[in-house]
Amino acid sequence: MLRLMIVSVIPLLMMACSGSPTPTNDTINEGKPLVYAGLKSSEKEIYINAIKPIYEKQLLKTGFNGAILIAKNGEVIFEDYQGMINFSTKDPITPSSTFHVASVSKTFTAMTILRLMEQGRLELTDPVEQYLPSFPYQGITIELLLSHRSGLPKYDQLMAGTRSYITKRKNRRGRWVKQTVYVKDPVSVTGLSSNYDVLKFLAGTRPAPESQPNRRYSYNNTNFALLALVIEKITGQTYPQYMKDSVFNPLGMKDTYVFSLKDTANYIPSYTPGKKAYPLEKLDCIYGDKNVYSTVRDLLQWDKALYQGKFVSMQSQQLAYEPLSNETRGKKNYGFGWHLYVDPPNPTIVYHNGWWHGNNAVFRRLIGDTATIIILGNKFNSNIWQAGKLSAVFTDMELPDMDTE
Numbered sequence: 001m002l003r004l005m006i007v008s009v010i011p012l013l014m015m016a017c018s019g020s021p022t023p024t025n026d027t028i029n030e031g032k033p034l035v036y037a038g039l040k041s042s043e044k045e046i047y048i049n050a051i052k053p054i055y056e057k058q059l060l061k062t063g064f065n066g067a068i069l070i071a072k073n074g075e076v077i078f079e080d081y082q083g084m085i086n087f088s089t090k091d092p093i094t095p096s097s098t099f100h101v102a103s104v105s106k107t108f109t110a111m112t113i114l115r116l117m118e119q120g121r122l123e124l125t126d127p128v129e130q131y132l133p134s135f136p137y138q139g140i141t142i143e144l145l146l147s148h149r150s151g152l153p154k155y156d157q158l159m160a161g162t163r164s165y166i167t168k169r170k171n172r173r174g175r176w177v178k179q180t181v182y183v184k185d186p187v188s189v190t191g192l193s194s195n196y197d198v199l200k201f202l203a204g205t206r207p208a209p210e211s212q213p214n215r216r217y218s219y220n221n222t223n224f225a226l227l228a229l230v231i232e233k234i235t236g237q238t239y240p241q242y243m244k245d246s247v248f249n250p251l252g253m254k255d256t257y258v259f260s261l262k263d264t265a266n267y268i269p270s271y272t273p274g275k276k277a278y279p280l281e282k283l284d285c286i287y288g289d290k291n292v293y294s295t296v297r298d299l300l301q302w303d304k305a306l307y308q309g310k311f312v313s314m315q316s317q318q319l320a321y322e323p324l325s326n327e328t329r330g331k332k333n334y335g336f337g338w339h340l341y342v343d344p345p346n347p348t349i350v351y352h353n354g355w356w357h358g359n360n361a362v363f364r365r366l367i368g369d370t371a372t373i374i375i376l377g378n379k380f381n382s383n384i385w386q387a388g389k390l391s392a393v394f395t396d397m398e399l400p401d402m403d404t405e
Contacts, residue, residue, distance in 0.1 A: 044077050050393040051078050058383050058390075059375075063273065066377030066384070067093055069296035072394065073370050074304065079296070085268070085378065087275050096255050098293040099376035100270060101361045102354025103405045105258075105292035106224050108247060110146055110337020111306070112231055114316040121234050128226060131233040134203040135226070139213040142230065145223040146336040147324045151211035155198045155222045156283055158207055176382070192285050194261055195232075195239070198225050217325030217334060219405065221289035224337075228288025239287055251305045253298040259284075259291045268293070270358030271379040278357040290356050296374045299363060303372045306365075321350055346397050353385055355405045362387045369394040 051070060055078070059068070065083030069076060084090060085097045116122050122131075124143040129135045137152065144150040171177050202222075210218055228239040235242045240258035248256045259267075264285065269277035285291070294302075305311045323333035323342050333340040341349040347368025354361035362375040364387050371394040377384050388399040 039073050039075050039077070044072075044075075047072060047077050047393060051390060054389050054393070055080070058386050059381070062381060062383045063379070064377065064381055064383070065093070065271070065379035066099065066375065066381075067095075067097065067296045068376075069300055069372075069374045070390065070393075071300055071303070071372045071374075074307075076300070083379065087271060087277070095297055096295060098255055098257075098268065098295055099361065099378055100259070100268070100290070100354075100356055100359040101292050101294050101299070101363070101376060102290050102356040102359050103221075104294075104299070104352045104354040104361045104363045105288070105290045106337045107352050107363065108243060108292055108302075109224050109227050109231070109288045110320060111312050111317075112243070112247065113142065113146060113227055114312045114320060114336065116231070116234055118313060118316055122230070128230070131230045132199060132226065134199060136203050136206050137209060137213075141213075142227070143336070144213055145227050148217055148219050148223055148334060149214050149325060150220065150223055151209045151213050151215055151218065152220060152222045152226075153202070153207040153209055154220050155201065155225060155286075158205075159193060159198070159201055159283060176385075191282060192261060192264065192280070193282050195225050195229050195286055195288065198222065198286060199229060217327060219327070219334075221286075224289035225286050226288070231288075243292075247311065248298075251301050251311065253294065253301050256292065256294040256298045258287050259293055260287060261285045268378075270356075272358055273380050275379065281357075284357075290354070294376075296376055299374045299376075300372065303363075303365060303374075307370075321348060323348075341399065343397060346395075349391070349397075349399070351387075353405055360384045364391065366391060366394055371395075 047070075055068065060082065067081050068079065070078040079095075081093045081095065081097070083093055085093045113122070117124060122142060124141065124146070126142050128137075128140050128142065128145065140150045140152065210220075231242060232239050237245070238260070240260050243258050247253070264280060267280045267284075269279070271277055306317060309317075320336040320338055321340060322335050323340050324336075325334045326332070327334055327339070331341055331343045333342050337352075339351050339353070341351070347366075349364065349366055351362070351364040353363070358378055358380040360377050360380060360382070362373060362384055364373040366372070371391075373387050373390050375384050375387060391397075391399050
């Protein structure tokens with residue numbers, strides 16, 4: 001039987017009006033939010049009855065080990081926790097259990113950059129070397145990092161210190177599967193690496209870029225590892241500390257933090273499908289592209305802050321949600337730190353998934369339907385990415401499984 005929680009929460013406040021004042025410091029912008037209409041009990045029951053069989057089939061019957069939260073009009077209508085946060089200690093997953101949200105972390109980095117833009121502390125057209133003088137490539141701007149159009153080499157392939165790396169490809173059925181790619185002479189980096197090691201590696205070895213700047217879209221963790229350094233340069237704080245002081249604490253995300261080199265003693269492992277723990281590896285302390293640890297409830301607070309315009313204005317969010325690059329032919333696109341599903345005249349769906357070791361995550365925002373789906377797991381399960389089937393509870397749009405990182 002599902003351990004289903006139906007939670008009564010304060011109704012979510014809607015988007016701040018376009019006339020909201022632009023924040024000029026690190027205080028949170030209260031804006032002038034509107035108020036959602038609350039859900040009737042009968043409406044909740046309809047949603048729950050639609051969600052439950054999909055959840056059972058797609059996740060529970062496939063060994064789901066994690067947490068799920070689904071909200072509509074700001075109210076939590078479905079919440080469940082399954083399995084263990086640590087298979088060695090047998091500690092169960094609870095509402096306060098933190099998961100590595102992997103590339104969902106990029107949404108925090110991107111919105112923080114836009115917040116700094118609103119404060120007049122940077123321009124999106126600024127060259128990267130303006131903030132990172134040792135950066136060795138020309139013609140790359142902040143906005144090219146945000147949109148994955150920089151053409152930079154991928155640090156997580158070149159710095160791994162092995163003769164192969166894992167990527168993803170589509171099989172004949174159109175499903176994403178893991179693939180091992182072998183390279184001749186990767187440059188080994190010993191020990192645990194930091195973001196500054198990434199910059200030092202690029203400056204010292206100057207590996208060939210994948211393409212000229214702004215030539216094409218290529219999803220790349222290097223972009224967001226560098227953006228974290230830009231945030232540090234501008235704010236004078238470490239990325240983990242700035243996110244704690246200016247994002248997580250003000251927004252009430254009490255269990256959320258950024259994992260870094262100083263946290264290695266408290267490393268929380270993730271697991272293979274066979275429950276084998278992943279050890280701490282050399283690239284596991286690099287942040288900006290990943291390394292936010294959070295809960296499903298805290299991510300709902302992040303979702304609410306975006307709807308309310310509390311962290312960045314709605315105008316800036318529209319910049320982030322502007323389609324800039326087709327990921328593939330069709331309707332999947334990318335903006336500034338967000339994947340987009342664009343199918344006019346239907347509302348754009350804004351989302352990001354995550355994958356690092358055994359962690360995978362879904363953070364999907366059906367803005368036109370004021371619905372949010374959050375799924376976090378610490379034992380690898382590709383079914384977590386099949387949130388499209390849960391989205392169908394709220395929208396008539398035919399959505400594919402958005403199983404990309």
